[in-house]
Amino acid sequence: MDIGLKEENVKAIGVALNGYLADLYVLVTKTKNYHWNMKGKHFYSYHKMLQGQYEALDEAVDEVAERIVMIGGVAKGTLKEFIESKTLKEEQGVPSEHEMIKKLADDNEQIVTGLRKKISLCQENHDEGSADLLIKMIQVHEKAAWMLRSSLEK
Ligand SMILES: [Fe+2]
Incomplete structure (x- = not known):
């Protein structure tokens, strides 16, 4: 496909998008984990909220991976590669419901901060399509993050 992107542009954008893909994968997994293992007095509402979030993230995983391939790159697709390029931390054990919500809020905020840089990088490399996808994801x-953070207010 000739869409006016040079090889060096695709390479730089591919690294940025693959990094985001790895973090998305970790976040989907963590959100599902907490959806499954949560216990406490807010169980039902948190369980429902997290389902809505992981469903949206799961769709995004597919869109981001397909975008990487669409512009001429290679999407990472193994758990090993995701673990090697993720920036989010994975926790051990089962935290309290309050801790789970806090960790997910932190992770979403960390991703937003990282996306700002990735959007600029896409624009510098003349890839408005990828920038647009990341702007939607931000x-x-x-x-x-807002919903999670608001749930923590006393
Ligand atoms: Fe479920």
Whole structure:
């Protein structure tokens, strides 16, 4: 496909998008883990909220991976590669419901901060399509962070 992107552009964007893909994968997994293992007085509402979030993230995993391939790159697709390029931390054990919500809020906020740099990088490399996808995703993560953070207020 000739869409006016040079090899060096695709390479730089591919690294940025694959990094985001790895973090998305970790976040989907953590959100599902907490959806499954949560216990406590807010169980039902948190369980429902986390389901909505991992469903949106799961769709994004597919879109980001396909975008990487669409522009001429190679999408990472093994758990080993995701673990090697993720920036989010994975926790051991089963935290309290309050801790789970806090960790997910932190992770969504960390992703938003990282996405700002990745969006600039896509624009510098003349890839408005990838920038647009990340701009949409920044809003998904901001909304998730807001909902999670608001649930922590006493
Ligand atoms: Fe479920």
